[in-house]
Amino acid sequence: MSRRAVGSTRRNGSFPFSGAFNSKSKSSPLLPIGLVVVGAILLIGYVYKGSGVLGGAKVVSRVDGDFSCTLEVQRAIPFLKKAYSGSMHRVLHIGPDTCSVVSALLKDEEIEAWGVEPYEIEDADRTCRSLVRKGIVRVADIKFHLPYKAKSFSLVIVSDALDYLSPKYLNRTLPELARVSSDGLVIFSGFPGQQKAKVSELSKFGRPAKMRSSSWWIRYFVQTSLEENEAANKKFEQATSKESYQPSCQVFHLNSYH
Template sequence: MSRRPTATGLSRRLGDGATVPFMGSVPFLSIGLVLLGAFLIIGYLYSGSGDKADFNRLQGNSHRQSKQFCNSYTAGRSCTSEFFQALPYLKKAYGDSMRKILHVGPDTCTVVSKLLKEDDTEAWGVEPYDLDDADAKCNSLIRKGVVRVSDIKFPLPYRSKSFSLVIVSDALDYLSPKYLNKTLPELARVSSDGFIIFSGHPGQRTFKVDELSKFGRPAKLRSATWWIRFFVQSRIEENEVAIKKFELASAKKHYQSACQIFHLKPFI
């Protein structure tokens, strides 16, 4: 049987003048590896500086956009105020249908007052919540019947197709699916040319912290996918013609809504 060489035997042979293969080149190999590694690190840092700068720039842009977007909502901005921003583009999309409008939602007195100042425009409003702090102008609109205080979980107090266009903002976000199943058909019933929904994005707040005392529950902000699925289940169709016209008009001015806007057809 062969015997394994021991450490003592290996040392003896080395002492007799034998050498281990490559042993003499180890210091030079180590120095070469160190230099190669240094060159690779320097090259990586140099070539990656542009990518790092791009990343930082994109990160900075994203942070600024997020900050600007959050500021618009922490300031108490609502989808009702967003309606005023979208009004010029709605006119382009709907034309003559903007002449007889019903607005449904909080602060409807302000919306109706502004719409009545538009040329050849008739406007009415439904305030879904009690108006404890209404001003004199709003009380005047209520006395004249131009604005009504009415719970939208129940049938709207109007005949079918009473208005060419119905616009609802900041109201449906506070309704459960149970009541949405009743309210959406009503919005479609009283409109002849369609209705428009302004709704907040998920994760965003459109009202101040006192909303619970006024609306009875916090807003349930839903995704566009959720809304579209709900429209399909309710057999409510999107108005593709109005959508294209609105997008074309708003794109020319680089307008981007801070709220979700849905253009829907009336019931035939």
């Protein structure tokens, strides 16, 4: 977030009543010190507010320079529940660190959740290992056929996965996501300019993330015969506006194939 430069607009001799203050400086030595202290307090308060510590500013989750839309999915769950209401009973999440999203969804007793991790899980915690052992989370290459029957899930949510696919593989993956969903598909994608993976992690993802604009995605959806879910999009926007929540990722609501 851009911050206004806080600087002094009063220089020595430029203030019209500087002479009056100078004449009393010996009798009131604490006045300049007090002004400096007050100014410092105001400056610190402004900086903290701009960074989101005091609220009112959007806090962007970053780890070592990486940007995560998977964290954004967890923040958006309450708004997705309002947008999809009855369609949140069987949910599939696809993306790196899907265990965290599935765990968050399963806290709601009315939601059944599953996950697909597109890459090998390294250093998985006990909870994630348990989800994999139970078959709730699978490790699968999403560039190919997904191991689910058509319309197995009411809602499919994907994050931090499509940004790493070339159009060649998107042509396979997007129709598959729509195939296994019955009521809708939600895509969380990074904005152009956001960083997703460091060079050291390219061996895992295969290629650097490609941050595409919303206009690119919209054209691509049209080409693949995927239509916007206008009703869900409207409800989602209404729910987020009431809470002054601004997603840090692009969020696309699409209809499933009929």
